[in-house]
Amino acid sequence: MELYQITLRRKLKVEKYIVQMDLRLKKNAGTFYDLMKLASENGGLNEDMLIKRFYFTHPMANRTIQRCQFFKLIDKNLNPQNIFQITEDGKDVAHNGSMFRQESGKKYRIYLTKDQLVPQRVLTIQRIKREFTKRKEIEKRNLNLDGFSFQNIIVGNEQDDKLFLDSNEVIIEKCYEQMAKDNRTLGNLTVSVQFSPQKEKGDINIDGKILDKDVSISLNENIEHLSFNLVFLSLLKELGELENWDDKLSALRQKFDQNGEKKINYRNFTRKLTISEPRIPEIGLVDPVSFFVPIVPANNQDCLDWEKLLLKDKINGVCLQEEYNQKVTDVENLMYSKNKNYIKLPSQQEFVEELRLDSKMDSIYKPRSEKYWYLQASLTLEN
């Protein structure tokens, strides 16, 4: 079976706001990394440990414990062994070397989207250093983003991009209610979902341009509830071809019509399907989509006609008996491989007669071709 895949695309509706927020950003933990390593070795921390193992002075140790508690890296209460137990956050610091730090009351530009294809609502956050909003633009709105954590999707190397928060994980602690809608045009963001029958799950890619900068990201999270089959079948349904789909062969039963659509390629057993307004349950409307679907003959007559077409393609010169037989088996094998069935082709004599008949029929309307005159000749030179 041939590999084929479907890529669904659509433009994201991105809302941009200028907001004031309190955030928690992941930053290098510095000395806290070493402290948490010490804590994970011993299951927790206390002043005594800091003094004996890290040789901190007493006031330093005292403050260190307080700060660790402030960052919720250790528990607030002593356990029976007189140790402040390390928390999950603390373990995380010991593992990754980075920890969350507060950033409060600053102004940001926030990019939001509500597309089901994108698993995170906040696309990215950009810090605004000094830019003034107009009084008219201010409105009260509740975005309900509190406690929202996301992966920053826009990372760049150029200077402007430094304004985008450079950490991998950001947690929004508080989003202030008064905000302004940002009406600047920033370019388009397109989200695409790739489906392939083998993976059976979609990979989400987002690409496009923001402020003239190419953005291309793929999110690791798969859309679990959507499978290739669901998308594919719903596309077929859209075309009205669902009943022709042969599930066993994973191919479309196609009527043979040599003078039919050009998008049908009998030689390759594929057909290009194009849908102008595809609508897929749970995804909705996406941009026009084209994909190549495997096809097989609809019935035995089609099958025979199809085989004859393939055979004709193969005969392009003087063909002796042996060669003819070889070509017939090739065609029959090919058809079998695709269709799990084939119709026996006529013998060379019968086939020639058939062709002669056809060409006579043709001759009424058409001038004679070179092939015709060749066929008029006797089959063997002796005759």
Add this chain to the structure above:
Amino acid sequence: MVRIDIDPIFWNNLPKLKDEKQLNPEDLGKVIRPLIEIMGHYKKNLEINPPIINCLKEEIGIARFTIKNFENLDELKELKDEITKEFFMEKLHQIGNKSYQIEESSNSKEIILIKPILTYKIDIPITKNGKEFNINITPISGDYVSFKPKNRKEETAIRSIFNRRAQAKLVKEDNIEIKSYKEIRDYENSFRTILSFRDENAVLIKSLNNSNKFKIKVIPNTSVLNKKMKALLSLIERPKTYFFPLLQLFQKFNSKINDDNENFEKIAQIQDGEWKYLDQMEFPGILQQREFVEKALNTPDFAILEGPPGSGKTTTILEILHQATKRGQKILLVASTHVAVDNVLEKIDEERQKGEELHIFPIRIGRVEDITGVAKNYLDVEVANNETARILKELKRNKLRKLSESQNTFMNSLETKKGFLHPFTLDIANVVCGTTIGILNFPEFKYKDFNINEPFDMMIIDEASKTTLQEFLVPALLAKKWIIIGDKMQLSPFIEEGELKALWNRCNLPKNFEEDHSWVCNEFFTASKKNIVITDIQSLKTEVEENISKSELEGIITINGLERNTNSNSKNNWKVNLTEIYNDLIRLTGARGAIIDYRCFTKKYSKSILNSIPPDFGMLISPRIENSIDPQIIRKLGNICEIQNRTSDYYYKSTREKRTWISSMQKWIDAVTWRLKRVYELRHQFEDNRSDTIFSETMKDLNILLPNWTFSGFDDFNKIETEDLIQIKKAMIIKSFNLLNVEDIKKKWLVSDKISIIFENKTNSKEFFENVLQLYKKSDEVMRSYLIIEIIWIIFKIRDDKTQREWLNSFKSNFGFVFEDLLTYSIGNKVFDTLRIEFPSIIELLQEGLMIRPEYRNTNIYNCTIYKGYDAKKNFWENREIKLTYQHRMHPDISKFVRDNFYGGKQVKDPDGTNNTYNILTEREFPYRNGKRNIWYHVRGNEEKKNSSPKNDKEVDVIYKLYCDFENWTQKNPKSKILKNSKENNLWSVAVITFYRGQERALSKKFQKHFQSIAKYNFKDNKKNIKVKICTVDRFQGQEADVVYLSFVRTNSVGFLDSKNRLNVSLSRAKFMQILAGNKRFFSSNKVKNRSPILWKLATQIPEDYFIEV
């Protein structure tokens, strides 16, 4: 001009006021905008015309000496004390063939100046107590360059280089115009200073291979100014939610909300056993201190502690730090002076040495050279480096035993990553200290535009009487609540003259102000000093007229004996009316001075007019008319004056040279600026309610000096009466005059016509004003001012009192906004408006508000704290303030004068031992010179004024003699022997303080010689059990000493000794004994009595037998 862009997102997200209204940035803007504008102008002024100063490379070498093979630090200290100039001279002569000469140097003891330049290392072996030591003298390469300032301006420029307020750049060639920054780099090499010698006006710089003489350009460092501006801008542009209480200070509110009980909940209560510093119940006043600590912990916004000298402010701060840190809070501790901050750190260090204060982890922010004593150990970089070194040493020592994985990675990080521990120490620090501006070097503030992520829980500001509003706001934006500690009766903030002068740039003075208009003020002012000023009364008519009407009241006569000449054939338009002149001249007897028009002096009449002027009047010609007056007449007048022995040189001479003109204009600005400063300094004299004080005299001078031909405004537009309309009319005339061009005259007629049509048609005032208001809205600016003039004119014309009142009232209600506009225009108002904000300290502002002095009460006063002080929200502030009433420093004899004269007997009370409490009298028992604690030595010296700062050599001698006597006594009586229950060390602390820098230098020289020391202002002799500090009064605020010598210096005039605040500080520093040295006769004279009643009281009220003639 600085642009202020208010960001509505931040303002809208702020909490709402009690009446559900949003805070209004405009209210804040009224105070903040002038401050920002002044700073902007000041910055611009600094950047224009940087001074260029001549320098001279000198043949002096600098060397550093180190002592080797000492065993411990005490030994090293002892050795260093012994090494003197003479010692080096002797040793160097013994060794070298060259004869070296050691220069005196103000720098630290390790540095010596050697002449001629030393090129190689020298080792000097010495033996002491049978031990051998080695002294290495290593030359430091570089050029020793001294600056040669020519005048005071250059001197201050050089001082600013040393204070790092300016940067010096080398000027390679003269007359090169440098436009871009790149070019600057090509032409001016940065002056890289290796060492600086403040008192020698010299620096050691990287060798330049230049000629011996060269010039430098002093480029001011405006970074501090920038920071201050940024702070103010971020407060108004992007306020964060925790700024809310700060913003409320400026917020106008209606009085109803104000009535609420503004008490706050007590969450933290401290149990009896928990007190650490305030644990001795026998101290009177301790309950007040405790109450304040609790208030500081509980208040959601502000708390104010007013503590007179010696009342235990530092102890209270320590207790707050202790209690707050115990509760896990982070605190920012700031003060205007380094000493105040370091004092607290010193106390914390003492506790830490004892093994206590474990939950305070302090960090000091600042430059090493500014920090004194143990506070240096708490410098952020020092702490990080020392801890890194110590921890690494320990870890390496234990390496042999196996280290755990975490220990290994920690050791690795410490070793490989430079400054690894620095951010961590800053993170865990819970007390961050520094000066109000210096604190901005804290890495988190440095780059963050006052947008810090974790604001401090509390800011404590010490010595708040020295901190202005703008200075306070810089660190205040980094904390969530503010504890303000100070005493408004002590020294006020120091304000730079340049900043005050920048005020004029803000006043929208007319473009030709410096050329013409200011001379009018100057003329009248000069006349008031018993002078006849010859000027042009006919030109600049409005200004002159305005001045005339006011100065007549001040006793300045205007002699204008001119009539318009109707005879058109005559060249001159004016005719002299001699009889009128003579009539005016008769009035001169008893007058303060006169202004006379120059046209009166014709060849014919000059002599006779001059002869009629009393001889005690000086004669001056205003430079304004230099070109109009006939030079022959000038010469003639000069000659007559010479014959009459009349002083006439002031303006007369200056007209000869154009240059002196410009500088005399400068003098006008200087005169005004200086007086404005004085008025503030003497503000307490206002309470004396007398007209003969310097305060009222200076106010009078200012009244004449300040341009008063614009509208100076009233408290409230609603209160103005018909007579006041003249003022408004005049202001409008000036305003329209400034805008005037030829075409506008047509508009004047147009407006006048329209108004009269409206007036004729409508007899009802309501209808009239409705129509006029419509016209006003359609008109342009020039027409608008004419329109107001016309309305005023119409109101004036109404004869009937009742209808006139009715019309006036509708004018007020309809055109109130015009009045506000005028206020912003008037010069006098702008000056005073800004000064009110510029001068007062934050503590004074909060307590008394901006309207403290009646002379400032010219503008609209809002019902908010910044304008009204405590009066605005009585309940609120009373719940947040504590006044400390007891003092624990001074012997009762010393404290009495301070208590009675500066605190009205209410504060600075002595703990008298009743009910078994602490008794300061017994604590300060002291057998030296039985019983005499507060002594005035009458010194018949004379003040000398060299350059700028006066000195008095005789007083230096007297103080030195008295000191020597005391030193003889201390040698036999170490402190611990005398004070048996004292924990203190053996040294008696002595402070020699004076009001003037000149005297400070003279004293320093004397004591330097006495101690044979290289140090200049701090001396110590362990054998004699004494340490001495020489200091000016202004810098000594916040410090104390066992014995204080105060030198008054002045013998002719009082100078700035008349400032109540300064006198208070100078008289409240001594613990055991205070010795005043000054000319008693002078200070008890009537002259002083008038000028400074308190100083006179001091000289006369101290009991007779306490005086000892020297």
